[in-house]
Amino acid sequence: MSNIVIIGAQWGDEGKGKIVDMLAPDVDAVVRFQGGHNAGHTVSVGGRTYKLKLIPSGILHKNKICLVGNGVVLDPREFCAEMDALLAEGLDLGPERLKISRKCHLVLPYHQALDRTREAARGGDKIGTTGRGIGPCYEDKAARAGIRACDLEDFDLLGRKIRDALKEKNALLAGLYGQKALDPETLIEELKPVAARLAPYLADVSEELSRIEAGGGRIMFEGAQGVHLDIDHGTYPYVTSSNTVAGNAAAGAGIAPSRLHRVIGVAKAYTTRVGSGAFPTELTGETGQYIQKKGTEFGTVTGRKRRCGWLDAVVLRESARLCGVNDFALTKLDVLSGLPEVKICTEYAYRGRRIPYPPQAEKGLAEVEPVYESLPGWQEDLSSARVFSDLPEAARNFVARLEALTGVPVGMISVGANREQTVMRCLNLHSAPPAV
Numbered sequence: 164m165s166n167i168v169i170i171g172a173q174w175g176d177e178g179k180g181k182i183v184d185m186l187a188p189d190v191d192a193v194v195r196f197q198g199g200h201n202a203g204h205t206v207s208v209g210g211r212t213y214k215l216k217l218i219p220s221g222i223l224h225k226n227k228i229c230l231v232g233n234g235v236v237l238d239p240r241e242f243c244a245e246m247d248a249l250l251a252e253g254l255d256l257g258p259e260r261l262k263i264s265r266k267c268h269l270v271l272p273y274h275q276a277l278d279r280t281r282e283a284a285r286g287g288d289k290i291g292t293t294g295r296g297i298g299p300c301y302e303d304k305a306a307r308a309g310i311r312a313c314d315l316e317d318f319d320l321l322g323r324k325i326r327d328a329l330k331e332k333n334a335l336l337a338g339l340y341g342q343k344a345l346d347p348e349t350l351i352e353e354l355k356p357v358a359a360r361l362a363p364y365l366a367d368v369s370e371e372l373s374r375i376e377a378g379g380g381r382i383m384f385e386g387a388q389g390v391h392l393d394i395d396h397g398t399y400p401y402v403t404s405s406n407t408v409a410g411n412a413a414a415g416a417g418i419a420p421s422r423l424h425r426v427i428g429v430a431k432a433y434t435t436r437v438g439s440g441a442f443p444t445e446l447t448g449e450t451g452q453y454i455q456k457k458g459t460e461f462g463t464v465t466g467r468k469r470r471c472g473w474l475d476a477v478v479l480r481e482s483a484r485l486c487g488v489n490d491f492a493l494t495k496l497d498v499l500s501g502l503p504e505v506k507i508c509t510e511y512a513y514r515g516r517r518i519p520y521p522p523q524a525e526k527g528l529a530e531v532e533p534v535y536e537s538l539p540g541w542q543e544d545l546s547s548a549r550v551f552s553d554l555p556e557a558a559r560n561f562v563a564r565l566e567a568l569t570g571v572p573v574g575m576i577s578v579g580a581n582r583e584q585t586v587m588r589c590l591n592l593h594s595a596p597p598a599v
């Protein structure tokens with residue numbers, strides 16, 4: 164059975180949650196492989212809206228196993244709060260279908276304190292992080308000083324590690340940044356009930372995935388953020404602290420790369436970005452405001468207004484190349500209705516040349532000028548389209564141009580937040596993926 168990786172092809176918030184939820188009936192398990200509760204994946208079903216941060220977006224489907232892979236950084240208290248919100252909606256969250264890798268690193272209050280304090284210290288040069296402590300937690304992981312979910316099962320060890328960690332973190336927080344020092348004993352006490360609650364959910368996720376596959380089951384890997392926020396391949400330093408590219412699904416879930424069979428890149432019909440960093444096709448005038456308002460482009464996690472701009476085929480081409488995207492799932496096409504013209508950036512003008520890929524230099528992307536192709540807009544409301552021929556010709560033409568400019572087929576098109584507001588096109592998950 165072929166496994167599917169879902170990644171965001173831009174700067175996050177492409178609508179991954181909706182696509183994962185929509186495709187979940189075709190798989191047996193959904194696993195997150197990176198990121199933390201900086202992610203906000205929205206799923207709208209039957210008039211209800213769920214905002215998922217750590218729990219995979221397959222959770223609304225009763226019989227699907229949802230796993231949090233080792234590559235995720237997990238705030239244990241946030242995870243409990245998310246469980247509470249879903250339990251209040253009547254969902255079944257038994258440990259037989261919700262599992263957390265013991266190898267996940269824990270996001271703890273000192274990570275958040277450091278994230279926020281460092282951002283404040285950067286002043287005008289801030290990254291614009293979500294302030295959730297994601298970067299400092301991955302720092303500790305790389306420094307081999309992290310605290311992992313398995314440590315919740317060994318409280319003596321956990322206590323020792325927290326006391327050690329806080330010696331260094333408090334030196335930074337209080338000594339360097341003039342903030343209040345955190346008390347290790349308070350934190351250890353606070354973690355006791357959380358550890359007890361999470362204990363039944365801790366699992367060997369990698370082994371679980373092997374078991375599912377051995378039984379003929381199929382796995383979907385749910386990415387967070389987007390390719391251009393990748394720590395290596397994104398717009399460094401204005402990135403998140405994990406690898407968001409499809410290849411990390413293997414390391415971040417504990418599965419062999421040869422078990423990743425198909426990659427679906429989720430792409431919005433325009434571009435958005437939250438936080439700082441270059442954004443070549445950003446629209447700061449009326450059109451940008453129109454899209455921001457019509458697309459209700461506010462960050463799911465922080466409530467910040469998302470910056471909006473035209474679709475950027477350079478960004479998508481790069482994502483397709485880095486991730487081997489087999490199909491794009493194009494979302495929010497409905498938002499572009501009502502515009503007299505729609506534009507797609509086809510390449511960049513950069514230091515006297517035309518380039519089809521983003522430049523490598525740190526400040527390169529801030530220097531480029533987008534080269535646009537203008538296409539006729541459409542006025543029709545697309546939200547009730549269900550097959551490709553329901554779309555007006557101008558919208559179909561827009562999709563065809565995107566395919567021609569990236570060389571990647573658009574397998575599905577989303578025309579509204581709800582599960583059913585989707586046009587399935589050539590994406591047949593039971594056939595071999597098309598050649599890239």
Ligand code: GDP
Pocket residue numbers: 171175176177178179180181202203204205206207458463494495496497498577578579580
């Ligand atoms: P994610 O982080 O990639 O899962 O995306 P978010 O959930 O942060 O942001 C996408 C937003 O767009 C959410 O509010 C979705 O409910 C909404 N959405 C998803 N697909 C569509 C669509 O095709 N049309 C419209 N109008 N809204 C959509």
Ligand code: IMO
Pocket residue numbers: 171174175176177201202203204290291292293294295296297298386387388389392401402403404437438439463
């Ligand atoms: P989903 O999964 C959009 C952005 C932040 C900031 C940068 C670093 O919902 O698509 P961090 O807190 O990760 O250190 O912030 O990354 N960012 C996202 N932007 N969608 C996300 O997640 C994001 N997660 C982080 O805005 O620019």
Ligand code: MG
Pocket residue numbers: 175176177202203204205463
């Ligand atoms: Mg989001």
